[in-house]
Amino acid sequence: MKSAVALNTENEARIIDGRSAAAALCEDLKPRVAGFRARHGHAPGLAVILVGSDPASAIYVRRKGEQCRAIGIASTQHTLPAETSEQDVLDLVARLNDSAEVHGILVQLPLPPHIDTRRVLAAVSPAKDVDGFHVTNAGWLAIGKPTLAPCTPWGCIRLLRALGVPLRGKRALVVGRSVIVGRPMAQLLLIEDCTVTIAHRHSENLADLCREADILVVAVGIPGLIRGDWIKPGAVVIDVGINRLPPDDATPKGRIVGDVVFDEASAVARAITPVPGGVGPMTIACLLENTLRAAEMIAGD
Numbered sequence: 542m543k544s545a546v547a548l549n550t551e552n553e554a555r556i557i558d559g560r561s562a563a564a565a566l567c568e569d570l571k572p573r574v575a576g577f578r579a580r581h582g583h584a585p586g587l588a589v590i591l592v593g594s595d596p597a598s599a600i601y602v603r604r605k606g607e608q609c610r611a612i613g614i615a616s617t618q619h620t621l622p623a624e625t626s627e628q629d630v631l632d633l634v635a636r637l638n639d640s641a642e643v644h645g646i647l648v649q650l651p652l653p654p655h656i657d658t659r660r661v662l663a664a665v666s667p668a669k670d671v672d673g674f675h676v677t678n679a680g681w682l683a684i685g686k687p688t689l690a691p692c693t694p695w696g697c698i699r700l701l702r703a704l705g706v707p708l709r710g711k712r713a714l715v716v717g718r719s720v721i722v723g724r725p726m727a728q729l730l731l732i733e734d735c736t737v738t739i740a741h742r743h744s745e746n747l748a749d750l751c752r753e754a755d756i757l758v759v760a761v762g763i764p765g766l767i768r769g770d771w772i773k774p775g776a777v778v779i780d781v782g783i784n785r786l787p788p789d790d791a792t793p794k795g796r797i798v799g800d801v802v803f804d805e806a807s808a809v810a811r812a813i814t815p816v817p818g819g820v821g822p823m824t825i826a827c828l829l830e831n832t833l834r835a836a837e838m839i840a841g842d
């Protein structure tokens with residue numbers, strides 16, 4: 542991946558540009574996708590399942606389809622009404638598991654409350670689990686051998702690597718313990734030889750834990766939780782939070798902010814991801830990477 546981020550030598554944080562990093566990754570994937578097509582006579586295929594009409598989910602799913610097509614991945618979207626039964630979702634997953642044209646299956650989250658998310662995710666074939674949420678893939682990651690790693694944390698690792706800061710031996714704090722981000726993020730940082738701590742809603746002295754971190758990854762969905770004086774001078778801050786604030790006169794749709802107070806943190810940190818334009822775009826680029834990887838593994842490349 543071409544480096545979209547370089548370290549700042551001045552006394553202010555480097556803003557890590559996730560949009561350029563994602564664009565660079567997609568450019569790198571294009572010839573690999575073309576190579577797959579040339580070898581196998583068909584494109585890698587991604588199937589995306591969207592249940593219900595959550596507006597944000599609909600936007601993300603649409604972007605996933607557009608970006609797949611832009612690099613030559615075949616993408617199909619299965620949009621089901623919010624009242625679809627769990628069994629109907631499971632039946633669709635089973636059909637996609639059996640389809641030779643589909644190499645990656647993604648169930649957009651959140652699912653409506655009457656559907657058991659764990660049961661649906663467990664039904665996805667681990668070989669096609671491009672979100673990396675299946676327990677088999679979580680298990681591979683937990684033993685340090687990731688196959689298909691969850692896209693958001695994998696995107697964070699890509700940003701950290703592109704930044705060029707040494708990770709080995711550094712103290713990393715992950716704030717948040719979700720299955721989608723916090724837990725896999727901690728596992729991936731461990732593979733990078735960081736000394737990893739996970740903090741969560743019951744952690745005591747969160748500010749002090751943050752002040753010890755060379756690498757701080759925050760994924761809790763609480764706008765502005767992390768203040769500038771919680772950050773160790775020179776730390777790298779990865780803000781995974783995407784929170785929409787209530788509308789105001791200047792922003793009728795509501796401003797999108799992260800979990801970190803950006804202006805305060807950027808005065809202290811060595812480098813920081815903005816929201817929007819940081820980790821978010823990498824999530825989709827890494828999904829495309831995982832889809833190609835799944836296709837290559839299924840084809841035995």
Ligand SMILES: Nc1nc2c(c(=O)[nH]1)N[C@@H](CN(C=O)c1ccc(C(=O)N[C@@H](CCC(=O)O)C(=O)O)cc1)CN2
Pocket residue numbers: 600601647648649650651672692693783797816817818819820821822823824825
């Ligand atoms: N099955 C999955 N569901 C969900 C995932 C996931 O990885 N797999 N992650 C999120 C939603 N998501 C992708 O699905 C996602 C969220 C945000 C962004 C993004 O680029 N955000 C922008 C800001 C928001 C905007 O512009 O609308 C940014 O950060 O710049 C991409 C993907 C939950 N569900």
